[in-house]
Amino acid sequence: MSAPGEQRKRRTTSYSRAGADSSRKHVDSDGTKGQQTRERLLKATAVILTEKGYSGTRLGDIAKRAELQAPAIYYYYDSREALIEEVVRRGQQSAQEHVENALAQLPEGTPLLERIRCAVEEHLRVVLDLSEFTTAAIRNMGQLPEGMRQQIRSDHKNYGALWQRLFEEAQANGEIRADVDVTAARLLIIGALNWSPEWWTPRVCDIDDVVAAALALTSGLVTDQ
Amino acid sequence: MSAPGEQRKRRTTSYSRAGADSSRKHVDSDGTKGQQTRERLLKATAVILTEKGYSGTRLGDIAKRAELQAPAIYYYYDSREALIEEVVRRGQQSAQEHVENALAQLPEGTPLLERIRCAVEEHLRVVLDLSEFTTAAIRNMGQLPEGMRQQIRSDHKNYGALWQRLFEEAQANGEIRADVDVTAARLLIIGALNWSPEWWTPRVCDIDDVVAAALALTSGLVTDQ
DNA sequence: AGACTATTTTAATCTAAGTTCAATCAAGGG
DNA sequence: CCCTTGATTGAACTTAGATTAAAATAGTCT
Numbered sequence: 001m002s003a004p005g006e007q008r009k010r011r012t013t014s015y016s017r018a019g020a021d022s023s024r025k026h027v028d029s030d031g032t033k034g035q036q037t038r039e040r041l042l043k044a045t046a047v048i049l050t051e052k053g054y055s056g057t058r059l060g061d062i063a064k065r066a067e068l069q070a071p072a073i074y075y076y077y078d079s080r081e082a083l084i085e086e087v088v089r090r091g092q093q094s095a096q097e098h099v100e101n102a103l104a105q106l107p108e109g110t111p112l113l114e115r116i117r118c119a120v121e122e123h124l125r126v127v128l129d130l131s132e133f134t135t136a137a138i139r140n141m142g143q144l145p146e147g148m149r150q151q152i153r154s155d156h157k158n159y160g161a162l163w164q165r166l167f168e169e170a171q172a173n174g175e176i177r178a179d180v181d182v183t184a185a186r187l188l189i190i191g192a193l194n195w196s197p198e199w200w201t202p203r204v205c206d207i208d209d210v211v212a213a214a215l216a217l218t219s220g221l222v223t224d225q
Numbered sequence: 226m227s228a229p230g231e232q233r234k235r236r237t238t239s240y241s242r243a244g245a246d247s248s249r250k251h252v253d254s255d256g257t258k259g260q261q262t263r264e265r266l267l268k269a270t271a272v273i274l275t276e277k278g279y280s281g282t283r284l285g286d287i288a289k290r291a292e293l294q295a296p297a298i299y300y301y302y303d304s305r306e307a308l309i310e311e312v313v314r315r316g317q318q319s320a321q322e323h324v325e326n327a328l329a330q331l332p333e334g335t336p337l338l339e340r341i342r343c344a345v346e347e348h349l350r351v352v353l354d355l356s357e358f359t360t361a362a363i364r365n366m367g368q369l370p371e372g373m374r375q376q377i378r379s380d381h382k383n384y385g386a387l388w389q390r391l392f393e394e395a396q397a398n399g400e401i402r403a404d405v406d407v408t409a410a411r412l413l414i415i416g417a418l419n420w421s422p423e424w425w426t427p428r429v430c431d432i433d434d435v436v437a438a439a440l441a442l443t444s445g446l447v448t449d450q
Numbered sequence: 451a452g453a454c455t456a457t458t459t460t461a462a463t464c465t466a467a468g469t470t471c472a473a474t475c476a477a478g479g480g
Numbered sequence: 481c482c483c484t485t486g487a488t489t490g491a492a493c494t495t496a497g498a499t500t501a502a503a504a505t506a507g508t509c510t
Binding site: 204213218 | 276281368408409417442444
Binding site for chain 2: 487490
């Protein structure tokens with residue numbers, strides 16, 4: 001008799017902690033049936049989240065976009081919160097991964113300024129092009145309910161710290177003007193990038209133009225030249 | 226016997242259209258009794274709006290913060306929407322006014338670059354320091370319900386156009402690098418400023434530091450130097 | 451085909467939040 | 481001091497949206 005409270009609600013992930021390793025989250029035994037639906041759901045949630053914000057994200061809208069009925073969501077997630085949390089976590093992770101990856105591929109002696117440029121470009125591309133999850137995460141970070149913040153915030157801090165390090169070293173190195181507050185500068189730059197989904201569409205200009213402009217701004221921090 | 230449906234709900238404003246004129250909105254006959262409550266209400270709404278986003282803004286929270294009971298709000302506004310709309314409108318207006326004002330006070334021949342710097346600084350100060358309304362407006366612009374967008378969007382476009390003009394002229398003038406897309410550059414900069422309330426608190430650094438950093442970034446667009 | 455599991459749906463609950471109503475409180479004027 | 485209007489409140493109404501329960505559909509395996 002289908003004892004529902006038990007075996008349903010399986011959970012794609014085992015995400016107790018999010019490592020930076022390549023192991024994608026779906027540790028699910030299943031291969032691909034409902035798995036596809038799950039992905040569709042996450043994607044839909046990300047879009048709605050970006051458009052409507054945390055509180056404005058209704059299960060009904062998500063369901064409609066994912067082409068199923070709202071209650072079906074509960075087959076995959078315990079609650080609206082759990083679903084949203086995974087989206088945000090993915091977004092956070094995705095950004096960090098992409099940027100770290102790109103940085104890791106730079107040759108050994110790459111000057112800090114170059115690394116910063118690389119991070120700027122990569123972050124921007126993730127936000128505008130690669131991951132709707134990241135956009136959703138960024139835009140809602142500030143409005144997440146207390147419970148959800150803990151884990152996510154911590155990841156977020158990590159990512160921020162990565163940037164901060166780059167900037168501080170660059171300044172210590174003399175590559176960045178000594179007279180600017182690097183914390184403020186860094187947050188302003190990331191802010192510019194984070195805000196971009198708010199206005200950018202393919203019709204405004206090419207992504208490469210945005211990247212170029214962002215790099216130009218960044219060069220305002222440079223000591224000499 | 227107090228026929229409530231009639232004379233209540235007076236309405237502070239007559240805002241059919243918001244001109245750029247100095248006539249502040251309260252065309253109300255009253256001098257200052259409930260007027261104070263009204264202001265308290267608006268301010269509370271702005272704060273909640275910034276914290277929780279459009280959909281997360283509940284009348285109960287607003288009421289609590291303004292130290293009255295939720296239903297009392299209806300004495301001043303026809304609906305939650307009407308209240309929020311006024312907050313957003315004020316925020317929009319406030320930013321535009323401050324910046325236009327500051328620009329107007331620059332001496333005649335001021336070079337465009339200088340004007341842009343001025344606009345950057347002023348916008349930043351409004352957002353971080355002067356107007357909680359502006360912050361609320363900016364952060365929620367994207368999530369306002371269709372009905373509200375019309376009027377507000379139009380004001381918003383206006384403001385954007387003001388900036389765009391500055392940038393285009395500066396580039397035509399040779400003051401800004403010819404190889405950057407000024408639209409992208411302008412939106413990135415405004416984005417950096419708009420995002421700042423997300424991270425800035427007096428404990429992070431001094432506002433002047435943020436201003437300085439923002440100006441440094443801006444100078445990345447400059448042709449020569 | 452039969453039977454068991456995975457997935458999705460419809461109908462029913464429950465609750466929070468916006469809103470309305472009618473009554474109360476406060477203050478100023480006659 | 482009573483009365484009128486301005487301001488505010490507590491209780492009731494209503495609806496939207498999350499969640500649950502139970503049933504129906506689809507799949508797969510033997």
